Amino acid sequence: MKMETWNAAQIDRGVSLGLHDIGPAPALSVVIPCYNEEANLDLLVERTTAACRNAVGNDFEIVLINDGSRDRTWPVMADHAGKNRRIVAVNLSANYGHQLALSAGLQLCRGDTVMVMDADLQDPPELLPAFLAKMAEGHDVVYGQRVSRAGETAFKKATASVFYRLMQRMVDVPIPRDTGDFRVMSRRVVDHLNAMPERYRFIRGMVSLVGFSQVALPYEREARFAGESNYPLKKMIAFALDAITSFSTIPLRITTYLGLIAGAMGLVTLGWVFISWLLGMALTGWTSLAGLVLIIGSLQLMMLGIFGEYLGRMYMESKRRPLFIIDEVRAASTGIVAGSPIPEMQIMRQAING
Ligand code: UDP
Ligand code: MG
Numbered sequence: 001m002k003m004e005t006w007n008a009a010q011i012d013r014g015v016s017l018g019l020h021d022i023g024p025a026p027a028l029s030v031v032i033p034c035y036n037e038e039a040n041l042d043l044l045v046e047r048t049t050a051a052c053r054n055a056v057g058n059d060f061e062i063v064l065i066n067d068g069s070r071d072r073t074w075p076v077m078a079d080h081a082g083k084n085r086r087i088v089a090v091n092l093s094a095n096y097g098h099q100l101a102l103s104a105g106l107q108l109c110r111g112d113t114v115m116v117m118d119a120d121l122q123d124p125p126e127l128l129p130a131f132l133a134k135m136a137e138g139h140d141v142v143y144g145q146r147v148s149r150a151g152e153t154a155f156k157k158a159t160a161s162v163f164y165r166l167m168q169r170m171v172d173v174p175i176p177r178d179t180g181d182f183r184v185m186s187r188r189v190v191d192h193l194n195a196m197p198e199r200y201r202f203i204r205g206m207v208s209l210v211g212f213s214q215v216a217l218p219y220e221r222e223a224r225f226a227g228e229s230n231y232p233l234k235k236m237i238a239f240a241l242d243a244i245t246s247f248s249t250i251p252l253r254i255t256t257y258l259g260l261i262a263g264a265m266g267l268v269t270l271g272w273v274f275i276s277w278l279l280g281m282a283l284t285g286w287t288s289l290a291g292l293v294l295i296i297g298s299l300q301l302m303m304l305g306i307f308g309e310y311l312g313r314m315y316m317e318s319k320r321r322p323l324f325i326i327d328e329v330r331a332a333s334t335g336i337v338a339g340s341p342i343p344e345m346q347i348m349r350q351a352i353n354g
Contacts, residue, residue, distance in 0.1 A: 025110040025111060025112060026059050026060050026061045026110060026111050026112075027056050027059040027060065027111060027112050027113060028055065028056045028060040028061075028111045028112070028113050028115065028132075029061050029062075029063055029109035029110060029113070029114045030052060030062045030114075030115045030116075030128075031106060031115070031117075032044070032062065032064050032116075032117055032118070033067055033102045033104075033105060033118075033119065034064055034065060034066055034069065034073050034101075035066075035067040035068070035069050035073070035095065035101070035119075035230050036070060036071045036073060036227060036230065037069070037119040037120060037227060038069070038071045038073045039225075039226035039227055040119050040225050040226050040227060041064075041073065041076045041119070043225060045062065045080050045084065045087065047121070047124075047125050047126070048062055048117075049062065049086065050125075051125040051126050051127075051128045051129075052086070052125075054129060055128045055132055058086070060111065061086055061087070061088055061109065061110065061331075062086055062087050062088070063088045063090065063105045063108055064077050064080070064081075064088070064089050064090065065090045065092060065102070065104050065108075066089070066090065066091045067092055067095055067098070067101035068092055068094040068095030068096065069095075074089075074091050077089040077091075078091075081330040082330065087331070088109075088329065088330070088331040089329070089331070090104060090105065090108060090328075090330075091326070091327040091328040091329070091330075092104060092324050092325065092326060092327065093326065094325070096323070096324045098181075098230070099202065099203050099242075100201065100323050100324050102203055103193075103194075103203070103323055103324065104324045104326065106190055107194055108329070109190070112187045113132070113135060113184060113185070113187065114185050114186075114190050115128060115184045115185075116181050116182065116183055116185070117182050118181070118182065120224040120225055120226070120227060122222050122223070122224055123144060123182040123219075124219070127144070127219055128184075131144075131183075131217055132184065134184075134215060134217055135184055135186070137215075138213065139212075139213045139214060139215050140185065140186040140188065140189050140210075140213050140214065141183060141185050141189055141210075141212065141213070142184045142214075142215055142216075142217050143179045143182070143207070143215075143217065144179065144183060144216075144217055144218075145176060145178050145179050145217065145218050146218075146219065146221040147218045147220060148221060152221075152223075159233075159236060164177045164178065166240070166244070167240075167244065167247075170244055170248040170250045170251070171205065171243075171244070171247040172247065172248065173208040173209045173247060174208055175204065175205055175208055176216060179204055179216070180204070180221075181203055181204055182219075183204075183207065185207065186212075189210050189212065193206055193207065197320075199316060199317060199323055200242045200245070200246045200316075200317070201242075202239075202242055202246050202247065205243060205246070205247050245309055245310060246313070249310070251306050251309070252307070252310065255302075255303040255306050255307070258299055258302070259299070262295075262296055266296075269292070
């Protein structure tokens with residue numbers, strides 16, 4: 001099997017052709033972002049390959065994206081790509097985060113049907129036939145909906161539940177409860193996703209936005225096979241903020257309401273002061289005054305903060321920086337290894353051409 005490696009410089013020079021040019025598109029792609037998943041990869045590849053074989057024979061590819069892992073994820077992945085014709089290993093130049101790593105995979109995958117799952121085997125690949133059976137009923141998206149979450153803390157479950165409730169209230173597109181990115185999509189849905197240029201990507205929301213017919217497939221979410229969650233509280237809050245700000249401007253409207261409420265409170269207070277003055281009652285109460293000033297001050301700062309969230313995102317979006325940079329792509333499916341065209345350029349071109 002011939003192995004060649006195209007480095008970033010060659011990709012930049014446009015020497016590379018992209019995976020679309022090295023063979024016919026497979027019926028099925030499985031896209032899996034991986035960050036520090038060295039201990040999961042072997043079993044992941046084994047179980048996913050078996051599930052794909054059962055479902056579609058040999059007509060599939062598994063696209064593994066290494067999102068700047070600090071362990072041996074990339075060498076292990078590259079090794080699999082060298083040994084297994086169905087595996088495409090993509091090395092990103094740094095850690096871009098789950099949603100951007102997933103976006104890279106969606107750009108590169110070629111399948112007519114695309115399955116997205118996590119690398120930690122929390123989403124069992126054995127559900128593939130069930131997913132495909134639902135797709136065959138004529139749906140464009142079948143999303144996994146968790147009926148249980150094994151091995152997750154009460155805190156994670158509680159925060160996830162608050163998050164979904166909040167999202168449902170604020171966001172115009174329906175975001176089904178208890179869904180992750182575990183889902184199967186048709187090619188046209190993936191193409192529409194790829195054409196969305198934003199860098200703050202809340203992918204499950206974007207999939208909802210695309211529309212067509214989308215249905216749930218209930219499943220039991222398993223515990224992580226090895227390693228630990230890469231979503232600590234800090235990342236979860238950032239994720240929730242990205243999700244809300246990229247799908248809703250209701251927080252901005254809430255600031256208007258808060259301003260109105262504070263104004264009304266001020267008027268009532270003034271009226272009360274005036275009446276006390278008419279009745280000749282002495283006014284004590286500098287404490288309450290100081291309290292009011294503080295409350296108003298904090299309200300104003302909060303509103304500025306909310307504005308800032310949106311303004312900062314607009315600023316970052318307006319730079320139109322690449323969503324991710326690819327270091328290397330390894331695929332042995334046709335005996336060659338190809339670098340990809342820079343996917344973010346495709347995204348931008350699509351955006352510019354409307
Ligand atoms: N992931 C990634 N980049 C990151 C963090 C996570 O590609 O910066 C991947 C990770 O390898 C896994 C998926 O995203 O395949 C979900 O992450 P994780 O299992 O840590 O999240 P949880 O299941 O706890 O929500
Ligand atoms: Mg996980």
